[in-house]
Amino acid sequence: MSPCDAFLTDVQCAAERAGLGEVRRIDIHDCDEISVIGKSIVVLDPDALDDPVSGASDLLDCPSNRVVLFGKGSGLIINRHAIRRVVDRDMGLDVLAMALRSVAADADKVDKACIPKLSARERQALHLYGRGFTLKEIAQRLGISDKSVETYKGRACRKLGLNGRAEVLSYIEPFLTPAAM
Numbered sequence: 001m002s003p004c005d006a007f008l009t010d011v012q013c014a015a016e017r018a019g020l021g022e023v024r025r026i027d028i029h030d031c032d033e034i035s036v037i038g039k040s041i042v043v044l045d046p047d048a049l050d051d052p053v054s055g056a057s058d059l060l061d062c063p064s065n066r067v068v069l070f071g072k073g074s075g076l077i078i079n080r081h082a083i084r085r086v087v088d089r090d091m092g093l094d095v096l097a098m099a100l101r102s103v104a105a106d107a108d109k110v111d112k113a114c115i116p117k118l119s120a121r122e123r124q125a126l127h128l129y130g131r132g133f134t135l136k137e138i139a140q141r142l143g144i145s146d147k148s149v150e151t152y153k154g155r156a157c158r159k160l161g162l163n164g165r166a167e168v169l170s171y172i173e174p175f176l177t178p179a180a181m
Contacts (some may be wrong), residue, residue, distance in 0.1 A: 004048075010093060011043045011070065017097035020104055041103055042082075043096075045071035053077070066103050070096055075131055086130070086169050095166075121148075122156035129153050130168040 004025075012023045020041070042059065046069050049055035059065055065082035074086045084106065085099040118126070121142070128138045138149045162168050 007045050007048075007070075010089075010096070014093045014096035014100055017093065018101040018104070020100055040066055041100060042067045043070050043100070044068070046074050046077055047071050049077070066106075068096070068099055068103055078131055079127065085171070088169070091166070118156050118159060119152070121152045122159075125149050125152035126156040126160075126168060129165065130171075132165075 008023065008025050015021065015023050023043075042065060044056070044059075044067055048071075060067060060077060060080035060082050063081040066084045067080075067082040068084060069078070069086045071089055074088075077083070078086055084103045087096045087099050121144075124142060125138055128141060129135075133141070135146050135149045135153070138153075139146045142149065157163065157168065160171060162171055
Protein backbone atom coordinates (compact mmCIF):
# COMPACT_ATOMS: atom_id res chain seq x y z
CA MET A 1 0.00 0.00 0.00
CA SER A 2 1.40 3.39 -0.98
CA PRO A 3 1.72 6.20 1.59
CA CYS A 4 -1.06 8.05 -0.22
CA ASP A 5 -3.38 5.02 -0.01
CA ALA A 6 -2.54 4.56 3.67
CA PHE A 7 -3.31 8.24 4.33
CA LEU A 8 -6.66 7.99 2.54
CA THR A 9 -7.51 4.80 4.46
CA ASP A 10 -6.69 6.48 7.78
CA VAL A 11 -8.80 9.53 6.94
CA GLN A 12 -11.71 7.35 5.77
CA CYS A 13 -11.57 5.31 8.98
CA ALA A 14 -11.55 8.48 11.12
CA ALA A 15 -14.42 9.99 9.11
CA GLU A 16 -16.48 6.84 9.63
CA ARG A 17 -15.76 6.93 13.38
CA ALA A 18 -16.90 10.56 13.38
CA GLY A 19 -20.05 9.68 11.41
CA LEU A 20 -19.14 12.05 8.59
CA GLY A 21 -19.54 9.83 5.57
CA GLU A 22 -17.39 9.23 2.56
CA VAL A 23 -13.95 10.65 1.89
CA ARG A 24 -12.73 11.44 -1.60
CA ARG A 25 -9.21 12.16 -2.74
CA ILE A 26 -8.48 15.26 -4.78
CA ASP A 27 -5.32 16.50 -6.41
CA ILE A 28 -4.01 20.00 -6.35
CA HIS A 29 -0.91 20.97 -8.26
CA ASP A 30 1.57 20.62 -5.40
CA CYS A 31 -0.01 18.04 -3.13
CA ASP A 32 -1.04 14.45 -3.65
CA GLU A 33 -2.27 13.60 -0.17
CA ILE A 34 -5.42 15.59 0.28
CA SER A 35 -8.83 14.24 1.19
CA VAL A 36 -12.18 15.97 1.28
CA ILE A 37 -14.94 14.91 3.63
CA GLY A 38 -18.38 15.83 2.46
CA LYS A 39 -18.24 19.16 0.70
CA SER A 40 -16.29 21.14 3.20
CA ILE A 41 -13.59 19.53 5.34
CA VAL A 42 -10.14 19.01 3.82
CA VAL A 43 -7.64 16.72 5.52
CA LEU A 44 -4.05 17.37 4.50
CA ASP A 45 -0.75 15.66 5.27
CA PRO A 46 1.62 18.65 5.47
CA ASP A 47 4.59 16.47 4.52
CA ALA A 48 2.94 15.91 1.14
CA LEU A 49 3.40 19.56 0.13
CA ASP A 50 6.31 20.19 -2.22
CA ASP A 51 6.87 23.55 -0.55
CA PRO A 52 5.25 23.81 2.89
CA VAL A 53 5.64 27.58 3.08
CA SER A 54 4.04 28.55 -0.22
CA GLY A 55 2.44 25.29 -1.36
CA ALA A 56 -1.33 24.92 -1.64
CA SER A 57 -1.76 28.64 -0.95
CA ASP A 58 -5.21 28.80 -2.59
CA LEU A 59 -6.40 26.13 -0.19
CA LEU A 60 -4.56 27.19 2.97
CA ASP A 61 -5.01 30.96 2.77
CA CYS A 62 -8.78 31.04 2.26
CA PRO A 63 -10.42 31.59 5.69
CA SER A 64 -13.67 30.00 4.52
CA ASN A 65 -11.92 26.65 3.94
CA ARG A 66 -11.78 24.15 6.79
CA VAL A 67 -8.48 22.24 6.79
CA VAL A 68 -7.41 19.61 9.29
CA LEU A 69 -3.67 18.87 9.27
CA PHE A 70 -2.90 15.19 9.89
CA GLY A 71 0.80 14.58 9.98
CA LYS A 72 4.09 15.73 11.43
CA GLY A 73 5.10 18.66 9.21
CA SER A 74 2.58 21.15 10.58
CA GLY A 75 4.98 23.64 12.12
CA LEU A 76 5.54 25.73 9.01
CA ILE A 77 1.90 26.00 7.98
CA ILE A 78 -0.01 25.83 11.25
CA ASN A 79 -0.78 29.56 11.17
CA ARG A 80 -2.41 29.61 7.72
CA HIS A 81 -5.97 30.95 7.65
CA ALA A 82 -7.77 27.74 6.67
CA ILE A 83 -6.26 25.53 9.40
CA ARG A 84 -8.92 24.48 11.89
CA ARG A 85 -7.28 21.58 13.74
CA VAL A 86 -3.90 19.86 13.90
CA VAL A 87 -3.57 16.16 14.70
CA ASP A 88 -0.26 14.33 14.75
CA ARG A 89 -0.47 10.85 13.27
CA ASP A 90 0.95 9.46 16.52
CA MET A 91 -2.19 10.69 18.29
CA GLY A 92 -4.23 8.11 16.39
CA LEU A 93 -7.43 7.88 14.44
CA ASP A 94 -9.73 8.44 17.43
CA VAL A 95 -8.20 11.89 17.98
CA LEU A 96 -8.51 12.63 14.26
CA ALA A 97 -12.16 11.51 14.36
CA MET A 98 -12.80 13.80 17.33
CA ALA A 99 -11.14 16.71 15.49
CA LEU A 100 -13.19 16.04 12.33
CA ARG A 101 -16.40 15.86 14.34
CA SER A 102 -15.54 19.15 16.03
CA VAL A 103 -14.72 20.90 12.74
CA ALA A 104 -17.95 19.61 11.20
CA ALA A 105 -19.94 20.92 14.17
CA ASP A 106 -18.11 24.26 14.03
CA ALA A 107 -18.94 24.55 10.33
CA ASP A 108 -22.62 24.41 11.19
CA LYS A 109 -22.49 27.12 13.85
CA VAL A 110 -19.52 29.37 13.29
CA ASP A 111 -20.25 32.61 15.02
CA LYS A 112 -17.10 34.66 15.59
CA ALA A 113 -18.93 36.79 18.14
CA CYS A 114 -19.04 33.78 20.50
CA ILE A 115 -15.28 33.29 20.42
CA PRO A 116 -13.62 34.52 23.63
CA LYS A 117 -11.42 37.54 23.12
CA LEU A 118 -7.73 36.86 23.65
CA SER A 119 -5.04 39.48 24.05
CA ALA A 120 -2.17 39.55 21.57
CA ARG A 121 0.17 38.03 24.17
CA GLU A 122 -2.33 35.29 25.01
CA ARG A 123 -2.65 34.43 21.30
CA GLN A 124 1.13 34.42 20.84
CA ALA A 125 1.80 32.27 23.92
CA LEU A 126 -0.97 29.80 23.06
CA HIS A 127 0.08 29.61 19.41
CA LEU A 128 3.70 28.85 20.25
CA TYR A 129 2.71 26.42 23.01
CA GLY A 130 0.47 24.60 20.53
CA ARG A 131 3.38 24.40 18.10
CA GLY A 132 5.40 22.52 20.73
CA PHE A 133 7.65 25.20 22.18
CA THR A 134 8.52 25.00 25.88
CA LEU A 135 7.61 27.85 28.21
CA LYS A 136 11.26 28.87 28.36
CA GLU A 137 11.55 28.93 24.54
CA ILE A 138 8.36 30.96 24.28
CA ALA A 139 9.67 33.42 26.87
CA GLN A 140 12.89 33.87 24.90
CA ARG A 141 11.01 34.39 21.64
CA LEU A 142 8.62 36.93 23.13
CA GLY A 143 11.17 38.63 25.36
CA ILE A 144 9.20 38.06 28.56
CA SER A 145 9.64 35.90 31.66
CA ASP A 146 8.71 32.22 31.91
CA LYS A 147 6.15 33.15 34.59
CA SER A 148 4.50 35.67 32.25
CA VAL A 149 4.27 33.03 29.52
CA GLU A 150 2.64 30.62 31.97
CA THR A 151 0.17 33.36 32.98
CA TYR A 152 -0.76 34.24 29.37
CA LYS A 153 -1.02 30.59 28.32
CA GLY A 154 -3.07 29.69 31.39
CA ARG A 155 -5.42 32.62 30.93
CA ALA A 156 -5.98 31.77 27.26
CA CYS A 157 -6.57 28.09 28.07
CA ARG A 158 -9.14 29.02 30.75
CA LYS A 159 -10.97 31.38 28.38
CA LEU A 160 -11.14 28.66 25.71
CA GLY A 161 -11.74 25.75 28.07
CA LEU A 162 -8.57 23.91 27.01
CA ASN A 163 -6.57 21.49 29.15
CA GLY A 164 -3.10 20.51 28.03
CA ARG A 165 -1.05 20.66 24.88
CA ALA A 166 -3.10 18.06 23.00
CA GLU A 167 -6.28 20.13 23.32
CA VAL A 168 -4.40 23.30 22.37
CA LEU A 169 -3.02 21.50 19.32
CA SER A 170 -6.48 20.39 18.26
CA TYR A 171 -7.98 23.82 18.83
CA ILE A 172 -5.59 26.11 17.01
CA GLU A 173 -7.78 28.17 14.71
CA PRO A 174 -7.13 31.14 12.43
CA PHE A 175 -8.32 33.55 15.13
CA LEU A 176 -5.50 32.33 17.39
CA THR A 177 -2.82 33.14 14.86
CA PRO A 178 -0.70 36.02 16.11
CA ALA A 179 -0.93 39.11 13.94
CA ALA A 180 2.83 39.44 13.91
CA MET A 181 5.45 37.06 15.22
